[in-house]
Amino acid sequence: MDLANRKKELVEEFSPMIVKTSLWGKLWIGGLIAIILVGLYAFFVQIQKGHEITGMRDNVVWGIYIINFIFFVGISYSGAFISGILHFYETSWKNSISRIIEIMTVLSLVIGPIFILLCIGRLDRLHYLFLYPRIQSPITWDIIAIMTDLIGCFIYLLLTFIPDFAILRDSKELEIPSWRRKMYKFLAIGYKDTPTQSKRLHKIKNIMSAMIIALAIVAYTVLAWIFSLTLQPGWNSTIFATYFIIAGLYSGVSVIIISMYVIRRVYKLENYLKKIHFIGAGIVLLVISLLYGYFTFSEYFAKWFSHKTSDTNLLNTLFGRYFWEFILANYIGIIIPIIILFFKKLRTIKSITFAAIVAVLGMWLNRYIIVVPTLETPFLPIQDTRTEYLFYSATWVEFALSFAGIAAFFLFFTLLIKLVPIIPMSGIIEHERKVIKKTKNYTDGLE
Amino acid sequence: MDWNKNKNRFIISLIVILLFSLNSNSQEFDAEKYRMLYNFKTVKQADNTRLLEVSFNARNNEDTKDIIPVFGAEIKFYSSLEEKEMLLGSSKTTKEGIAKLILPGNQKYLTNKDGNITLNARFEGSDKLSEESEEIIFKNVHLELDLKEIEGIKTAIATVYTINNLGEKIPVETDISLYVNSMFAKMKIGEGSITDGEFEYHFEFPTDLPGDINDNLTAYLMIEDHEEFGNVIQKKTAKWGVFHQHKKEKKLTLWSQYAPIWMYVVLTILLVGVWANYVYTIINLFKIKNEPDAFETKNIIRNT
Structure with missing residues (x-):
């Protein structure tokens, strides 16, 4: 050469x-x-x-x-x-x-x-x-x-x-x-x-x-x-670090897939970014989404089963005021990617990219429901404060x-x-x- | 047709249920069905004040669990001697059916020649309730408690006596109990009897009881339901608790000014390990940069 x-x-x-x-x-x-x-x-x-x-x-x-x-x-x-x-x-x-x-x-x-x-x-x-x-x-x-x-x-x-x-x-x-x-x-x-x-x-x-x-x-x-x-209900969990790492990988792999798709389209790099790259990344995303789903379930199941007052209050907030955010983050944001990536026939470049977009949006919402509803549901009830201080909106x-x-x-x-x-x-x-x-x-x- | 029949049945059932429920809600107090429970007691408290307390309730004759407190009934308390009566004060029953009156330590009572005091608590009746009255006869007894270490042993010393007309202390015979304050109630830690003309009784005090945050422990000496003296309480506090000693064993190192040593060690090892690698990488980059150009001039470029 x-x-x-x-x-x-x-x-x-x-x-x-x-x-x-x-x-x-x-x-x-x-x-x-x-x-x-x-x-x-x-x-x-x-x-x-x-x-x-x-x-x-x-x-x-x-x-x-x-x-x-x-x-x-x-x-x-x-x-x-x-x-x-x-x-x-x-x-x-x-x-x-x-x-x-x-x-x-x-x-x-x-x-x-x-x-x-x-x-x-x-x-x-x-x-x-x-x-x-x-x-x-x-x-x-x-x-x-x-x-x-x-x-x-x-x-x-x-x-x-x-x-x-x-x-x-x-x-x-x-x-x-x-x-x-x-x-x-x-x-x-x-x-x-x-x-x-x-x-x-x-x-x-x-x-x-x-x-x-x-x-x-x-x-x-x-x-x-x-x-x-911290002792904050919703955060004080032994699996939180592992959960974060898996969640980080979930969003990271999704962003890689989206970037690959955009770069491929914009710079006409079909010879370098081939379908096999998307399939490979999609399978990695599938494995991570299963792990992520498992960790999410474990996290909330333990809270629900414990019946501790503080955890129950948090779950009431999540399934009350944040119902749709919770469903979108922890059901749609996990299940849709799993369905798309699980079936071989569904694994096309576009569908894999779509699954990655759903995963990224779900992941961001997941972060939202970890932070905001938890702070709105503290260990001790919020007393003597202004009503507008109780809830957050950006x-x-x-x-x-x-x-x-x-x-x-x-x-x-x-x-x-x-x-x-x-x-x-x-x-x-x-x-x-x-x-x-x-x-x-x-x-x-x-x- | 079936639907119409069911509809009519449903409406009739609903009306019947409503009628019954309304009837049960509008049930009024019927004094004849109830028996009045009227109970009067007195306690001489640790500060020598005397608590007079009446508990006034109505109990259903058919359902003994159905007890209704009598609210707002005026109870008058008297000191009496034969035909004479002296009003000590009055109090109205609370929502719990309790009327209380606290008399000062220097309160004068009508006393007979044996030193007996008769107290009477009287409810004078109303439109629906009949008159109630109960009396208690007792002798004024003096109860003292001292907490001392005698030959290294923590000791609670109980002294009980009455005072005769000449102002002399007279020993009495009675059972006494020693309690300490616990979280929800008082806990009994000793019982004893004063007999044979003795004035004092010594309790050996336990050494393993928890106190409050300052190690304070409150001991209560009681004469309970005595037929001659009634209820008398005395209390004293001493630094005999051991709770604080346990607390001292805990060290909240994360709240201290400096972190625990192991944390410095682990952090140093991690940071030195990582940064040493960075330094090593940068040194190698300089070596790459400073490599002689001889390789290029001699065309020793890898060429497969």
Whole structure:
């Protein structure tokens, strides 16, 4: 294989994706920026007027900000988990999805914690968390875990990008501005794909892969502990950490499927993102949805069977005021994906993507009913408070900032795949090298 | 036709049921069916005040479980001696049928030559209820309780006596009981009798009883339903409880200023482990960056 030629071919194939932006692409980016600007205005209003303009009050102190935080961080941890595992698998198809997962992992972990900052009433005291940390507090553990994980994910993302940055740096034919070429040169850190460099890079990628798997489990466990280590009915559960990890994987795999579908359609990548990828991801989603359903059932069944007053009150709230949310999150959001993914005949690209969308929406609602109805049903009855403080409903500010977060996720995703091809070129070359090596060994063996 | 028949039956049944239920709801109190339960008791309390209490109820003759308290009946309490009567006070029965009057410790009573006091609780009757009255005869007895450690043994000392006309203390014969305060009621921890001209009785006090948060334990000495003295109570508190000692054993390390040592150790191991790997990765990235370009010039690029 003529390596230089093959690299040139790949750069030519993917260059439209990273060089040109269609009119629709520009409109898409413009739309996302507009949503983010509205969000920034909402943030300005929130800073100016305080949390009074949100739906959060003395009793229900958490709203959709924390739900978005859990949701995004869950996607990130599941992405890190899956990405780490995929690294150790010698399969041809992993190359097509690995970068989607890596980008999703890092971006979710950047966007998610921003929502926590939006929850904080006194942002001017944020630095106290670092100046006077209480090691006994799960909140401190979570801050440490998120920061450590974020840095680890950034390093891992850089490691996977380096060979492609080097290819793009060396592609003289690529029509890109000089600042961009300089950026590729800087980020490629002098990588020339020599055997020593390749071996060294592979070694540290192996270490980082194992590291981010462990970090993902630890960090999401710590996040679950923020809830389950309290005595709050609905949160105080021994299976909460495992439940969170499974739920995170459920939403993470679903977002991967949706991203695969959109990228395939937009960039015409049918040759790389094939039906087999969707089927594979769909089966993984099926297994996780069964596990997730099992954990959800166990969680609520134990509450119902115990007949503890506090648990009964919570279930009354869930099956009363939040009846439809509960049904959509824990019945429709689990059963529909299971039905679609269980039957072989139903497993088409579109139906699998539809199942993933249902799962993602169900998952977000599940987070909602874990947080809001629980806070509305505390251990002791709420007394002597204003009626409007008893129940939570999100305001336009919270919705604007939530959509701004989602828009920021899409915008950064779009910009990142403009920076480097969504299908790793280095991965394609690596795979082809292995195939040629195997064939050569086979031919040598015959001779 | 069948439907019409059923409809008529249904309506008639409904009317009958309604009539019966209305009848049962509008049932009025019929005094003849009830027997009045009138009970008067007195207790000399720990602060030397005297509680006079009347319980006034009506019990159904046919259904003995049907007991209705008499509400708002005025009870007058008298101290009496032969033909003389002295009104001590009056009180109306509550919704529970209880009328109470507390007399101060220095209350004067009509007393006969033997020192006997006669108290009378009287309900003077109304349109529907007849007059009720009950009297109690007792002697004023003095009950004292002291809690002391005698030769290392925690001891409750009970002293009982009466005072004659000359102001002298006269020993009495009586049964006494020692109680401690518990969560829902008083718990008996000892019984004894004072006889043969003795003034005192010593109880050995248990050493394993829980007190309140400050280790305080309240002991009650009682003469109960004595035919001569009635009910008399005395109480005293001492730091003889042991509850606080158990509480001290608990350490809420998560609430303390510093976390438990193991938490620092685990966190340090985890963070050092992870960050050491990051540092190792970054060092390797620098090694990749600083690798000589000789490889490139000699074209030692892997070429399969």
